[in-house]
Amino acid sequence: MKTLPILCCGPETEPLDPAASETLATRFRALSDPTRVAIVNRLASTEECCVCDLNAAFELSQPTISHHLKVLRDAGLVESSRRGTWAYYRLVPAAVGELRHTLGG
Amino acid sequence: MKTLPILCCGPETEPLDPAASETLATRFRALSDPTRVAIVNRLASTEECCVCDLNAAFELSQPTISHHLKVLRDAGLVESSRRGTWAYYRLVPAAVGELRHTLGG
DNA sequence: TCCTTTCATCGATAGATATCGATATAATAT
DNA sequence: ATATTATATCGATATCTATCGATGAAAGGA
Numbered sequence: 001m002k003t004l005p006i007l008c009c010g011p012e013t014e015p016l017d018p019a020a021s022e023t024l025a026t027r028f029r030a031l032s033d034p035t036r037v038a039i040v041n042r043l044a045s046t047e048e049c050c051v052c053d054l055n056a057a058f059e060l061s062q063p064t065i066s067h068h069l070k071v072l073r074d075a076g077l078v079e080s081s082r083r084g085t086w087a088y089y090r091l092v093p094a095a096v097g098e099l100r101h102t103l104g105g
Numbered sequence: 106m107k108t109l110p111i112l113c114c115g116p117e118t119e120p121l122d123p124a125a126s127e128t129l130a131t132r133f134r135a136l137s138d139p140t141r142v143a144i145v146n147r148l149a150s151t152e153e154c155c156v157c158d159l160n161a162a163f164e165l166s167q168p169t170i171s172h173h174l175k176v177l178r179d180a181g182l183v184e185s186s187r188r189g190t191w192a193y194y195r196l197v198p199a200a201v202g203e204l205r206h207t208l209g210g
Numbered sequence: 211t212c213c214t215t216t217c218a219t220c221g222a223t224a225g226a227t228a229t230c231g232a233t234a235t236a237a238t239a240t
Numbered sequence: 241a242t243a244t245t246a247t248a249t250c251g252a253t254a255t256c257t258a259t260c261g262a263t264g265a266a267a268g269g270a
Contacts, residue, residue, distance in 0.1 A: 009151035011161045021139035023162070029137035033258080034126035037133070041121040044209070051217065056116045064216055064259055069263095085216050085267050090169035096208055101207040104135040138228080154248065169229055176227095182250055190237050190246050 028098055031087035035060065036068050040091065043078060048090040132204055135180035140165065141173050145196065148183060153195040 016023070031037055035058060042057070043049055051069065055062050069089060072078040077096065080089045097105075122127070140163060147156055147162070158172065160167050175193060177183040181200045185192050190204055202210075 009147050009154040009158060010166040013147070013158075013162065015162050017140065018142040021142045021146075024142045025137055025139040028133050028142070032122065032130055032134035032137040035258090037129045038121040038123075038127045041126075042114050042118070049114040052215095053114060053116050053118075055217090057118060057120050058131050060258095061260055062217075063219080063261080067258075072220085082217085082266095084140075087217060100208040100210050103201055103208070103209050103210075105205050105208075105210045140228090157245095160246090165228095166230055167247075168231080168249080172228075175248085187236090187247090192247060 024099075024102055027075050027095070028078065030072050030077050031099075033068065035065075039065075039068060039072065040096075041079065042058045043089060044096075048088040051087045051089065054089070056083055078081075110151060129204075129207055132180050132182065132200070135177050135182050136204075138173065138176075141177055143203065144170075144177065145182065146202075147193060148196045149201075154187075156192045159194070160191040 011017070016071070030041065038058070039054060051065070055065050058065060069078065069080070072089075073080065075095075076087050077092055078093055080087050082088075107155070136145065144159060147159070156170070159174070160170050163170060174183065174185070177194075178185065182197055183194050184197055185194045187193075
């Protein structure tokens, strides 16, 4: 994904490609909620994490945590797998890295 | 700001400090809109940029661009100064750098 | 089979946000 | 002074989002 190219800011300069802007905004939007920031923070410190532990860690209802996980999943920032009754979530390092790169990393 | 510490994900692990989560989420929320991503992208490629050029670059009304600039200003990601009739905006590199650092830079 | 547990989805609702036209403000020019 | 131009703010509205309780789906245990 090409981002932050070297351009000159003037009236005739084309804005960043709308599709790219949209994709990036969606990724950042996934991190625009404090609960989701905290979830990502947790996942960043471990291999994977059971949903049941996330439910226990936040003072929010189980459907609300499930909703936040879906937002993160749809943004591609996390992925999940089921093993038996439990679902395990983990970060997608490449997606996080792309965001970091967008910010000039 | 301490972020992404090395923790073990378990039922007893404390979530990230709520205040820190809130601050980070606010910064990311400022980048959660495609127009604002494109504005930041523009500012990243130049010293500073006149609002009049931003108004010309996007197919949005002048109040809408002004609104987006306010969101970015309130998040600390950009700053502005007036010279005569015109207002000039520029990035705050430190703020962008903090976000990058949060993502593991 | 029936019950329990885990997680996702649905439906509803209160609050946030993006957008615009209208208006205010402030500087400059005539 | 009046007009013009650039930017910010206000008020309204349509859409989006976070949250919850209720329900569904799928697995395991008694």
